[in-house]
Amino acid sequence: MGDQPEPLLPNGVVAPILTPFEDDLSVSHDRFVAHAQRMLDEGCVGLAVFGTTGEALSVATREREAALEALVxxxxxxxxxxxGTGVTNLP
Incomplete structure (x- = not known):
């Protein structure tokens, strides 16, 4: 076979991650990081962040940016x- 490009992620489970919210409906950064780490510790090789499972359309673009920064x-x-990059509107 010809040269194959190296995959972006290793073989394994890339799972959608839920987005935890505080009572005021803001993203709970501490719980988000802990949940992401737990998923990776349990064997996921990647995380699908802010897809439909992660309530992406319920979170403003700036709030998503802040949550991604919190993960990193x-x-x-x-x-x-x-x-995920889908939006229903921009600020």
Missing amino acids: DGGIDPGVMVV
């Missing part, structure tokens, strides 16, 4: 994230 600041490798 919390030690989650950006290389394991597949980030």
Whole structure:
């Protein structure tokens, strides 16, 4: 066979991750980081962040950016994230 490009993620489970919310409906950054780390610790090789399972359309663009920064600041490798880009509107 010819040369195959190296996959972006290793073989394994890339799972959609739920987005935890506070009582005021803001994203709970601490719980988001802890949940992401737990999923990776349990064997996921990647995380689908802010897809339909992650309530992407319920979270403003700036709030998504802040939550993604929290994941990276919390030690989650950006290389394991597949980030949803769908929006219903822009601010």
